Amino acid sequence: MIIKYNTKEKELLARIMRAEAVGEGNLGMLMVGNVLVNRVLADCLTFKNIDTITDALYQPNQFSGVDSPLFFGNPTTSELNLADRILRGEYYYPATNALWFYAPSGDAECKDIWYDQELSGRYKSHCFYNPDPGICKQIH
Numbered sequence: 126m127i128i129k130y131n132t133k134e135k136e137l138l139a140r141i142m143r144a145e146a147v148g149e150g151n152l153g154m155l156m157v158g159n160v161l162v163n164r165v166l167a168d169c170l171t172f173k174n175i176d177t178i179t180d181a182l183y184q185p186n187q188f189s190g191v192d193s194p195l196f197f198g199n200p201t202t203s204e205l206n207l208a209d210r211i212l213r214g215e216y217y218y219p220a221t222n223a224l225w226f227y228a229p230s231g232d233a234e235c236k237d238i239w240y241d242q243e244l245s246g247r248y249k250s251h252c253f254y255n256p257d258p259g260i261c262k263q264i265h
Contacts, residue, residue, distance in 0.1 A: 127214045128165045134178035138162075139200035139208040141182055144190030149249045151207060156220035156248055158211035161188075163224050169261040172224065219246025222264050223253040 130138070138158055146153035164172045164181040175181045182188055190196050200208070220226070225242055228250040229235060235252030237244050242254035258265040 126212060128162055128178070128212070130178055130212060135205065135208050135212065136200050137182055138178050138211065139204040140196050140198075141188055141190050142207060142211075143200065143204050144193040144196035145188065146251065147195060149251060151203075152217060153249055153251060154204070154207055155211060155215065155217050156223075156251065156253065157226070158208060159216055159220035160223050160226055160253070162211055163220075163222065163264045166263045167224060167256075167261045168263055170224070170256060172261075219248060219253040221245070222255045222258075222261075224256055224261065224264070225254040226251045228252070 138161060141161065142154040142157045145157045149156075161178065161181050164175050164184075164187075165178060167175070171184075172181070175184060182191065223245055225239065227239065229252060235244050235247050239252070239254050242256055245253045245255040247253070256264075
C-alpha cells in the first residue's frame, strides 16, 4: 500500500479510472490511477494539501470524469482489481511520474508543454505531463 485509503476511496478510484479512460482499456485506466495516486503522494504545486483519494478526486477543475455518467454506479470486480493494482504501487509509463493528463480533440498531437509541465508521453488518446523532478520530489 503506497497511500492510505478505505473501501469507499478504493471504489472512488475505480470509478474515476473507468470514467476517464474506459475507452483506453485496462492500461489506460491504470495510468489514470497513477496520476491520481501521484497527486496524493506529491506535496508540491497545487497538490500541497491533497492527502487522500477523495481530496485528489474532488479538487476543483481537475477530473472531468466526476461529471460523467460513467462515474456513477458501482465499480465492477475488474475495475476494483485495477484499483488494487494501483494502490499496491504498480506504475505504467508514461504516467509513472505524471500529475496531469488530457485528451486532445480529434487526432491532434500532444502539446510539448501544457500548463508549464513537460510531456512525458502519450497513450492512445491521453497525453501525460510530469512536473520538474526538483519540484515534486515525492514522486521522482
